[in-house]
Amino acid sequence: MAVVQDVHGHHDHHPSGIMRWVMTTNHKDIGTLYLWFSFAMFLVGGFLAMGIRAELFMPGIQILEPELFNSFTTLHGLIMVFGAIMPAFVGLANWQVPMMIGAPDMAFARMNNWSFWLLPVAGMLLISSFFVPGGAAAGGWTFYPPLSAQGGLGVDMMIFAIHILGASSIMGAINIITTILNMRAPGMTLMKMPMFVWTWLITAYLLVLVMPVLAGTVTMLLTDRHFGTSFFNAAGGGDPVLFQHIFWFFGHPEVYIMILPAFGIVSEIVPTFSRKPLFGYASMVYATASIAILSCIVWAHHMFTAGMPTVGQLFFMYATMLIAVPTGVKVFNWTATMWRGSLTFETPMLFAIGFIFLFVIGGFSGVICAIVPIDIQVQDTYYVIAHFHYVLVSGALFAIFGGVYYWLPKWCGRMYDVKLANMHFWLSMIFFNVAFFVQHFLGLAGMPRRIPDYSLQFADFNMISSIGAFGFGLSQILFLYIVIKCIRSGEKAADKPWEGANTLEWTLPSPAPYHSFETPPVIK
């Protein structure tokens, strides 16, 4: 699409102090806000995780009463999914998508501001629900009825928070889709877009597809609780299993919403540090699209034990296992990109390789969970916990870390302390595996999730897991220190600190100017 843009004046000046951040419509400022918010939420969710692991350090009830423990697991899940991982990806998209496609800003700058500032409200609702009578929601992050039909004010606050987060996500997704489809620099066809932009385009479509369904689900829950409807209330002719179907219709695409942008980040980092173009670019695009489509027809594999005809179980089992094919294509392409490349192992590359290695483990345990007879055995055990932490922590989170280390020099014009950053990677890598690898064994031995106490035979592995979790948690404080040190006193970074990087953002000076690409670049 040929777009001629006039540049009406340079207005680099913006309000200073706090009002700069409250009123900003600049995609870079909003990206920064998203990233800091998600890191703050990551610390809150991490604190809850530390509480959970401290309670599970030894058998018996020591620190958290069972009800509070349940609130901790519930809010840990909600805050990490909706408060940490998703906003972090939206923050990366805000910073990177306009710069990578040569656009001056996001399509709807003011809506962008609004979609960010809804988030702290929702975050505060979730956190403050701990302090209302009855405490925070305690029915698990999936808030299945009938537990979520009971519960006090905390559950209503959670429902309201999810409404707000959903609205924010939908607005963010609409913004990203419009930006990518309408505002690319002349000459940048769809199939010339960087992979990170491609994965975000597909993710944004998934978001507008399923977030409204989640909004509908929590609305039904709300009316069941307060307005006398009976969608999920068996007494009134409703069905609690219906909730699970509608929830997972959202929930399964949601897990791909949290991993597709991670695929995109890794697909940027791996070619840069292999000094080769991405192997199989087109197949990467098609694999991403097929993962997104398949993700919409596999939801009931979360419900094999909820009661389902055998033919249903077979369908969802095979459909789920089919996702391993496009995912395998991606892993193959990353490996083939590295094959005979001039590899160097800077921090982003370490995180990307760590991602590939550990995500494959998580992917394989996912295929194992997809097999109905095994899933019936491991349903709601620590095996499932281990599986989804391998794909969400060493998957999504490692990719976010990799992305931050990759683009941080561009964002703030300074280089981070490479030694410390590498140390952050190795500490995270080691402690993550100490914390979560043993949980596979706990799950196979039958330790159930969401229970504050356990039988004595699980004691050793739980202690190992807790030590790993504490180490992993502390390592993230190091990350905060590295970023702050980089912003305040890092060495001056070159415009293109990575020699193998080829995307548009590296043509800009470092730090990226407040307004970039006001005259669109021309792509050959």
Added chain:
Amino acid sequence: MTQSVTNINVTMLKKLLIFSAIMFGFGYALVPMYEKFCEVTGINNLLQPNAVDKNIKVDMSRTIAIELDANVRGMPWQFKPLQSSVKIHPGESIEVMYEIRNMSDQEFTGQAIPSYSPRFLEKYLKKFECFCFTKQVLKPGEVRQMPVKFVIDPEIPVDVNTVTISYTFFALQPGK
């Protein structure tokens, strides 16, 4: 930004907002779709009478003990089976009686929801008549005896000797 780009963007925004609204509605549309799906495939139709197969043969060689259970949730009713258990041969038709009593001085409407153990019993339990097919309205102090007529399909696995049929009465809000 030129006017044309802004216009294209706003058109896109409108389309995507409409799409989001449709998906919100789709979430609600899943409710009747789910019910229709269960009805068509015969899953979960505990509240409809089963068709009677005249050709069911009584299997005199087996006896199955049926435990009867009754519960009330959130209403001042007393609900009990008139016999706590019965023994029948698979294929034999039987009628058991339950009694509800409204202990309060207000009219209440309730609906009984069945629950079976083992869970696969629902496939083999054919009910011709049940108070759970309809809602029950009890005036203050009223007592009512209600039958359940059913047959257990002789196809039921041979290792099943005892089954439990449980009903729970839930209060329905007025006007439902």
